[in-house]
Amino acid sequence: MLNKCARFERKPKAETGADSAILPSHLRPFHSREEYRLVRQTHQQLLHSSYYWGPLSMVEAHKTLAHSSPGTFLIRDSGQPDVFFTLSYQSAVGPVSVRVMLDKLLFSLYGCQKTFPSLFALLAFYNKLSRPHRRQRPELLKQMCRRALVRTYGADKVRTLPGLSMEVKDYVLAYPHAI
Structure with a gap:
């Protein structure tokens, strides 16, 4: 497939004057x-x-x-x-x-x-x-844990999980996908 x-x-796309510095x-x-x-x-x-x-x-x-x-x-x-x-x-x-x-x-x-x-x-x-x-091989444990949390609870529920610090929640939501 x-x-x-x-x-x-x-079809070619039109270009606009976006700020290339960012x-x-x-x-x-x-x-x-x-x-x-x-x-x-x-x-x-x-x-x-x-x-x-x-x-x-x-x-x-x-x-x-x-x-x-x-x-x-x-x-x-x-x-x-x-x-x-x-x-x-x-x-x-x-x-x-x-x-x-x-x-x-x-x-x-x-x-x-x-x-x-x-x-x-x-x-x-x-x-x-x-x-x-x-x-990166082997993959970092924290990346595997992030995907496991998203796969298990869903990205929309991560903010409400008890026992996780805001730092961990922010890390998980920086990549809210199970791939």
């Missing part, structure tokens, strides 16, 4: 303040994910994933001037990279019609993406 989505063309990425194609906020929030959460690799080239991403099992994925900065992020994953036949598109505040994979309110909802939908390839 992922491979089928990457075949179609994408952008979370190397790109500036914002259509609105809401789009800027969404990309910035996504980027901030990706920084806590440990499967976001930043400015990694396609060649480097494919080399990193080459000996991984199918379903292993990472998110990296896109090399395309009108795209923020790229999903690179190990398919049954080898590494593949697909642009993550953002249009009208919805995320999708290049050429796919299915859209999502967040990049993390997109990742959760594609069940072939089963294992994040994390930069």
Whole structure:
């Protein structure tokens, strides 16, 4: 399913004059303040994910994933001037990279019609993406605990959990996803 989505063309996006000094990425194609906020929030959460690799080239991403099992994925900065992020994953036949598109505040994979309110909802939908390839290995225990809390109680309930300090609650909510 992922491979089928990457075949179609994408309409170019208009560029606005966003303040490049505070952008979370190397790109500036914002259509609105809401789009800027969404990309910035996504980027901030990706920084806590440990499967976001930043400015990694396609060649480097494919080399990193080459000996991984199918379903292993990472998110990296896109090399395309009108795209923020790229999903690179190990398919049954080898590494593949697909642009993550953002249009009208919805995320999708290049050429796919299915859209999502967040990049993390997109990742959760594609069940072939089963294992994040994390930069830090072994993964930190506190990151594993954060995901376990979100998976067990849900991000919306973390603030009300007794026995957790505000510092721990803030840490958990910095990346409120179970991926």
